[in-house]
Amino acid sequence: MLPPFDYLTYRRIRNQKQADRDRRFSSLPHPYLLGITKSDKEIINQPIEQLVEDIQTSKTSALTVLRTYGKVAVRAQKRTNCITELLLPEAESWLESEVNLKGPLAGIPVSVKDSLQVKGFDTTLGYSSLAGQPFPEDGAMIKLLKDAGAVPYAKTALPITLLSFESANGLWGPCLNPHGLRYSPGGSTGGEGALLAQGGRIGIGSDVAGSVRVPAAWSGIYSLRCSTGRWPKAGVSTSMAGQEGIPSVFSPMARTLNDLTYFTRAMIGMQPWKYDHTVHPIVWRDELEVEAQNKPLRIGLMSNDGVIPPTPAIERALATTVAALTEAGHTVTDITTPNGADPFTGLNLASQLLNSDGCHHFNVPIRSFEPSDPGADQLTRIAHLPRGLRYLYYLYVRYIKRDSILATLIRDFGPKSSAQLWPLVAQREAFRATWHNWWNAEPQQFDFILCPANATPALPHKAMHDAMSSCGYTFLWNLLDYSAGVMPVGYVEVARDSLDGPYRKVLRRLGSDHAVARGAWKHYDAIQMAGLPTAVQIVGRRWQEEQVLGYMSVVEQALEQYRDPHTGESSRYTLLEID
Structure with a gap:
């Protein structure tokens, strides 16, 4: 019609x-x-x-x-x-x-x-x-x-x-x-x-x-x-x-x-x-769940994915969790992700794999002028650019805007033929093998990886126009097919989670003043976000659902017992009151 x-x-x-x-x-x-x-x-x-x-x-x-x-x-x-x-x-x-x-x-x-x-x-x-x-x-x-x-x-x-x-x-x-x-x-x-x-x-x-x-x-x-x-x-x-x-x-x-x-x-x-x-x-393996809860744990900490730094509220939630786990007798160590298989490389690869049809299929059922998602609209516009124009856009972003992160995501984003898709799948498998070998090797051998679930607390409606690429902290584990759980930690607090200057100045100081990070951080406002939940992510390996749930229990117990040194009280998240 x-x-x-x-x-x-x-x-x-x-x-x-x-x-x-x-x-x-x-x-x-x-x-x-x-x-x-x-x-x-x-x-x-x-x-x-x-x-x-x-x-x-x-x-x-x-x-x-x-x-x-x-x-x-x-x-x-x-x-x-x-x-x-x-x-x-x-x-x-x-x-x-x-x-x-x-x-x-x-x-x-x-x-x-x-x-x-x-x-x-x-x-x-x-x-x-x-x-x-x-x-x-x-x-x-x-x-x-x-x-x-x-x-x-x-x-x-x-x-x-x-x-x-x-x-x-x-x-x-x-x-x-x-x-x-x-x-x-x-x-x-x-x-x-x-x-x-x-x-x-x-x-x-x-x-x-x-x-x-x-x-x-x-x-x-x-x-x-x-x-x-x-x-x-x-x-x-x-x-x-x-x-x-x-x-x-x-x-x-x-x-x-x-x-x-x-x-x-x-x-x-x-x-x-x-x-x-x-x-x-x-079958469900009870012994793995129990074992995960009854031993000192070795935990790898990925506090920053190298693309979008965590905003102060999320950084504090992560630090609180680390302090609680350490106080409970567990060992938390900063990780260096594998060479050639870092989170940004994963984000770029996963984005191409997920949208290898050039954003065709999810747009087919949309009627004329029926509202779509602003982030999906942006992906569609980039994917539908003729290849030559997309390359020119890449050059503009890379060398005029000097934004290597966004430019890399743009460069190869578009419809793929079978001849183009198969090498991407091979890259995915090589990426997974690299992580598998890295986790097995010394000094890693972590029980789980602790990281943010997202760089920000909840974003305002329609923010996906700017923050469409702010998915790296979760997308990485989809690419690897790892089991991962998310649990609440606390809340955004104005006094402790406000930025100490304009968000772009903070990002420049962190070495992350590029469009992908700005798109998420521009909406961060601890005053407006006060009371929104904060959370962390617990990541295990493939088919480790029992262990991840066991690890989440350990984290929850540690947080419940931990007392914030600033207040002397628990900052643990409590469920919404049912009225």
């Missing part, structure tokens, strides 16, 4: 989908519209193991639990616009006929990213062209959840294109950060971050460059990026089907570390390889 009629179709579908969603919320049964009670708060804060046991022994009704989290969803949606498709009251009927209440997740409500396929509901990914096409059957992931006893109850917000740390699209609008409504909750699984921060229990998202880890960092929750083949990925939709240069992985998110660990263990215990041919039959 030609514009303007295509645009009018988008507007009509957008209005219809939002009106349908509003009706579903307003027509919920009366119990969902009541206030959060004391007993609701007890359910929300009850350890997941005890809640499952109470449901299995009929001490607590699964319907009561579902209605508690339904109330949470109603309030979270009103505040942050985090839900796309509300699965209530269908979830009530699933409790009676499809959910296995004897499973390891008996009666636990689980929210899922909009991209998961649920029977009877659209999977729009934020594209109006994908609306009005409800799936006739549950995807494999939803089937697995129901067989485990979990109850899917909401699908959550994401960005159009799925390539952004924002979670906004023209179909559903922007999702807001509950810690500060002017800020993004992260992306592309930002709806999960917002809902879980406000009292949700468990979520499932996808991650190709940090899409479960940045929402965790920016929303103040926990997430685990699983290695490929450890967690199911069937039964989902994507904006880049067939892209395997940097495979997207679906992974768990949770409000607490205990929930995250229990959920991950339960899902793998369900033998997901029986549901999805891409899953390796690796």
